[in-house]
Amino acid sequence: MPAILLRRLGSFALTLVIASLLVFATLDLLPGDAAAILLGTAARPDTIAALEQQLGLDQPAYIRYLTWIAGAFTGDLGQSASYGVSVGGLIAERLAVTLPLALMALVIAVAIGVPLGVAAAARWRGAPDRAASAFAQVGIAIPDFWFGILLILVFSTTLQWFSAGGFPGWQEPVAALKSLLLPAVALALPQAAVLTRVTRSAVLDVAGEDFIRTAQAKGLSERRVLWRHAVRNALVPIVTIIGLQFSFLIAGAVLVENVFNLPGIGRLAYQALAQRDLVVIRSVAMFFAGLVIAVNFLVDLSYLWLDPRLRARR
Incomplete structure (x- = not known):
């Protein structure tokens, strides 16, 4: 019985990792600049750059992925740009x-x-x-x-x-x-x-x-x-x-x-x-x-x- 649980847990963990990679890659490959869309077409370039830095969009993809996964383990899923609150708290509330x-x-x-x-x-x-x-x-x-x-x-x-x-x-x-x-x-x-x-x-x-x-x-x-x-x-x-x-x-x-x-x-x-x-x-x-x-x-x-x-x- 313990061997069965270990195999199931290993499969569960592997599936979670694959799912996280797919979710991150899918959203990361979406066309368009997320910061520019959030601020609108009339936003100044320096304002867009500041929001990109705040959201971590100026970092390489693998850094963003590892930061996201590490935050998920500690309960820190980042800050919502549109709501201005913690994403973890927002999900828990909903x-x-x-x-x-x-x-x-x-x-x-x-x-x-x-x-x-x-x-x-x-x-x-x-x-x-x-x-x-x-x-x-x-x-x-x-x-x-x-x-x-x-x-x-x-x-x-x-x-x-x-x-x-x-x-x-x-x-x-x-x-x-x-x-x-x-x-x-x-x-x-x-x-x-x-x-x-x-x-x-x-x-x-x-x-x-x-x-x-x-x-x-x-x-x-x-x-x-x-x-x-x-x-x-x-x-x-x-x-x-x-x-x-x-x-x-x-x-x-x-x-x-x-x-x-x-x-x-x-x-x-x-x-x-x-x-x-x-x-x-x-x-x-x-x-x-x-x-x-x-x-x-x-x-x-x-x-x-x-x-x-x-x-x-x-």
Whole structure:
């Protein structure tokens, strides 16, 4: 087991290094002068040179990369040129909105998708299966930002149960959670649809195995066979898609956060890109990449806990 963890950690570290090189190289090769874009076309050459020196753009690429990586280990990601504050603090502040939003959306997606997928597999080709398939097709087809606009029209404009956007801050926990509910539902619908299909397929694949027929022959109830044997042995693909969905919900919330005017990390990425704030863009892009890699690493380790046969092969 320790050897497995060491191999996984080595792969995790190598992937992070490669991702950091790709993020840095991609942004460094973008055309145009970032300092000139930030200051505008009417800026004086000496003012542009001073900003380039402040941002470290006058240094060689490898020096900038090593400085960025060293700062990441110490928590110093540099200063945002457009916001005038620490990038690390800026990301942490925005993550306080995006992380609860993603967790709420994931809980809603799992609460809908897994039971619906299990019910569809248990009543294959029956009414629950047809209903689950219809929900999955509709959910996958509807963009989350469009569904968010629809939720605003119904629950904010017409019924006036929720605000149309904005975030009051965590000083008012109830109001904060209420402001995140509609965007969480908008994000959760497509993910619940995907999870429904994956759960249905995974449980149906397991349902034909010999151990399921053995459990049925022992006289176990249908419910116990379904949840204790079929669902339990179908967890690997289900956990895989849940891990991928969590990464997507954080990294892919740009449109929904803009629809609901939420000060999250997705909106930060959009604003930084519009303002050509390379220091913020680079750190946010690396945060997204690191999050995806870390979640995949944890999901990979969870396989060893979910399926003892994988541990026996190592």
